[in-house]
Each structure stands twice: as structure tokens, then as C-alpha cells.
Amino acid sequence: MEADRQTQEGAINSKRLALAVEATELGLWEWIVETGTIYWSDRQREIFGVSADEPLTHELWVSSIHPEDRDWVVEKVGSLMDPDSKGKLQKEYRIVRPDGETRWISSRGRMLYENVDGRPQASRLLGTILDITERRTNEEARRLLAKELNHRVKNLFALASAMVTMTARTAASPEEMAAALHGRLQALARAHELIRPALSEEHPHQGETTVASIVETILAPHRDFSLPGRILIECARIVVGARSTTSLTLVLHELATNASKYGALSANDGSLTVACWQDGDTVSLVWQERGGPVVEGPPPSKGFGSHLARKSVMDQLEGEITYDWQHEGLRVELRLPLAHLSR
Structure with a gap:
């Protein structure tokens, strides 16, 4: 009777453990040092993409193991053979499944001696793994968001300073300067509203708009109304969907900011032409600066803003962006699939 009771209790405890492991989505593994025998639970095999x-x-x-993590992970596990290591394993690293998908895992284990x-x-190494891909992806997104927010705040201060300088050059009186500066700051606030969803992880801009409308909104803070020909916009009516509005706005906002800080819009005689048109299934947009500081060539290094613009075009809009550092001024060309732009 006692033996039966113990057997029953053992079965119940095993079931409890199995349920607990299933609930936590942990993979279980074990390695017998002497024989090299390896055990992986079904969940472990599932995470690694290995068949039963x-x-x-x-x-x-x-x-x-991901090539960039392989050497140090193998070295760490190998070090557990030494009893002085205390036999504890607790690491996060990447794996590459047979289908090419990369996943992050948290591995915890203990070497028994x-x-x-x-x-x-060293006798047996056993432990667990947990798929933490979602957590690591979210952490990376938050890190990029913080970096992007810092970048945007710096740009806002730079733009405000440039607007004060530009307004002071043309205003005939303090009252006229105050009115013009107030209008430009309001225009800057409207442009910021278009990029705010990307900074706050809110829902994207609601409803459709057009490329021309986005360009007008982004460039409104930089207009000098005493020089109506300073900024020329020649855009066909091309619809931009709600999901693509923020991505396109980020790119144009970056170009406008750099033009105001370093390019044509930073000089009295500078001018900017933005043209866009549709050719079949492709939308082209050309940003041409002239009359600003002499362009000697591409900058020696790419800043965060340039990386962001390229990432927005290539990843979110699945298009192309090229920079031509002409002596008379920067020329940027975007080629975007109409199907993605209209989403």
C-alpha cells in the first residue's frame, strides 16, 4: 500500500511539474558529460525548430547559435567543466532556426559535479531556455525611440533658432517679427503633429492625404513670405495612405531640418524645389537645393537622421533613396512603390 501511495504521489508531482513547465513555456535540456547524451524537451525542439x-x-x-554569439557562448558552457566556476549558467543569446529566423533565448542551467x-x-549539465524574442525586440524599439526622441528635440531647438534668425533678417519691426515668428512656430507644430505617432507609438495618421499636402506642411515653417520663390513645390496629386504618412513625413522632415541647418534654407539666396510625379506603379520625388553653402561632397560620416531616413524609405515604404551631393546643392531622389505608399 505504501509503495502504491508513493508511486501515485510521484505521478501527481510529475504531472504538476509538467503543467508548470508548459504554463511558463520553458524548454528543458540536459547533457550527460561522460556519454555526450543530450535531451531536449518538445518545447526546446520547437524553439530551435528541430523536429521530434x-x-x-x-x-x-x-x-x-548565431555566428556573432557562438564563440562566447561555447566558451562559457565549456568553462562550467571547471568546478571552480561554481557551475552556474545564466545567459541571453541568439539562435538561428533552420528556416533562417533569428530568435533570442534566455538560458539558465547548472552543472552537477x-x-x-x-x-x-563535471557530470551533468541541465537547465531551461525561454524564448525572449518579443522582449528583446521591444527593448530595441524603446532604445531607438529614445534615440529618435533625443534627435528630434535637438532638431526642434535648432529649427527654432534658425527661424528667429530668418525672421529677424526680413522683419521691419519687432511687431512684424513677432507675428511672423508666431506663424512659423505654429506651422512647425502642425508639421510635428504628422511625425508624433512615430515618437509616441500612437496610431498612425488617420485617413488619406497627398504627397503635396505633406510637403507643404513640412516646409511651411521654412517659408519666407517676402521671397515667394524661395520654396517651389511641383507635385502631382498622389494619395498617401494612413500607414505610410508618418514614414514619408519623417524623411521629408529630416531633409527640411538639414536644409535649414546646413543647406540651401540656411542661406539668404538659397532655394528649394520639390517635384513629384507618378510613372506607372512608381512614385518619384526629387528634392533639389540650390544657392546654399558650397557642397564639397558627402559628409564624412552619416548621422542618426540619415540612417533613420534611409530606414524609413527602405523598410517601411520598400523604396529607394539616393543622395547626389552636387556642387550647387544637394539633390535627393526617392523612388517609392505606389502600392506601398497608398497603404
């Missing part, structure tokens, strides 16, 4: 009947080997595990001739010797 595939033989498990040390080489399979090593080849699954047994006495051999009076000395501790």
Missing part, C-alpha cells in the same frame, strides 16, 4: 525525430548532437546545438577519486568532476 532529429538526432541531438553537440554540433547541432553549436551550429544553431560528482566525486571521482576524492575530486569533483
Whole structure:
């Protein structure tokens, strides 16, 4: 009777453990040092993308580790053979599944040692893994968001300073300067409203708009109404969908900011022409600056803003962006698939 009771309790405890592991979505693994035998639970195999009947080997595990993490992970696990290491494993690293997908995992384990001739010797390494891909992706998104926010705040101060200088050059009186500056700051606030969803992770701009409307809104703070020909916009009516508005706005906002700080819009005689048209399934937009500081060539290094603009065009809009650092002024060309732009 006692033996039956213990057997029943053991079965119940095993079931409890299985349910707990299932609830936490942990993968279980074990490595027998002497024989090299490896055990992976079903969840472990699922995370690694390994089928239930595939033989498990040390080489399979090593080849699954991301190339950039492989050396240090293998070295860390190997160090657990030494009893002085205390036998504790707690690391986060990347794996590459057979289908090419990269995942982040958190691996925790413990090396067990047994006495051999009076000395501790590594015997079994066992532990768990947890798929933390979503958490690491969110952390990276927050890091980029903080960097982007810092970049935008700096740009806002730079733009405000440039607007004060530009307004002071043309205003005939303090009252006229105050009125003009107030209008420009309001225009800057309207432009910021278009990029705010990207900074705050809110829902994207609601409803459709047009490329011309976005360009007008972004460039409104930079207009000098005493020089109506300073900024020329020649855009066909091309619809931009709600999902693509923020991405296109980020790119144009970056170009406008740089033009105001370093390019044509920073000089009295500078001018800017923006033209856009549709050719079949492709939308082209050309940004041409003239009359600003002499352009000697591309900058020696690309700043965060340039990386952001390129990422927005290539990743979000699946288009192309090229920079031509002409002596008379920067020329930028965007080529965007109409199907993606209208989303």
C-alpha cells in the first residue's frame, strides 16, 4: 500500500511539474558529460525548430547559435567543466532556426559535479531556455525611440533658432517679427503633429492625404513670405495612405531640418524645389537645393537622421533613396512603390 501511495504521489508531482513547465513555456535540456547524451524537451525542439525525430548532437546545438554569439557562448558552457566556476549558467543569446529566423533565448542551467577519486568532476549539465524574442525586440524599439526622441528635440531647438534668425533678417519691426515668428512656430507644430505617432507609438495618421499636402506642411515653417520663390513645390496629386504618412513625413522632415541647418534654407539666396510625379506603379520625388553653402561632397560620416531616413524609405515604404551631393546643392531622389505608399 505504501509503495502504491508513493508511486501515485510521484505521478501527481510529475504531472504538476509538467503543467508548470508548459504554463511558463520553458524548454528543458540536459547533457550527460561522460556519454555526450543530450535531451531536449518538445518545447526546446520547437524553439530551435528541430523536429521530434532529429538526432541531438553537440554540433547541432553549436551550429544553431548565431555566428556573432557562438564563440562566447561555447566558451562559457565549456568553462562550467571547471568546478571552480561554481557551475552556474545564466545567459541571453541568439539562435538561428533552420528556416533562417533569428530568435533570442534566455538560458539558465547548472552543472552537477560528482566525486571521482576524492575530486569533483563535471557530470551533468541541465537547465531551461525561454524564448525572449518579443522582449528583446521591444527593448530595441524603446532604445531607438529614445534615440529618435533625443534627435528630434535637438532638431526642434535648432529649427527654432534658425527661424528667429530668418525672421529677424526680413522683419521691419519687432511687431512684424513677432507675428511672423508666431506663424512659423505654429506651422512647425502642425508639421510635428504628422511625425508624433512615430515618437509616441500612437496610431498612425488617420485617413488619406497627398504627397503635396505633406510637403507643404513640412516646409511651411521654412517659408519666407517676402521671397515667394524661395520654396517651389511641383507635385502631382498622389494619395498617401494612413500607414505610410508618418514614414514619408519623417524623411521629408529630416531633409527640411538639414536644409535649414546646413543647406540651401540656411542661406539668404538659397532655394528649394520639390517635384513629384507618378510613372506607372512608381512614385518619384526629387528634392533639389540650390544657392546654399558650397557642397564639397558627402559628409564624412552619416548621422542618426540619415540612417533613420534611409530606414524609413527602405523598410517601411520598400523604396529607394539616393543622395547626389552636387556642387550647387544637394539633390535627393526617392523612388517609392505606389502600392506601398497608398497603404
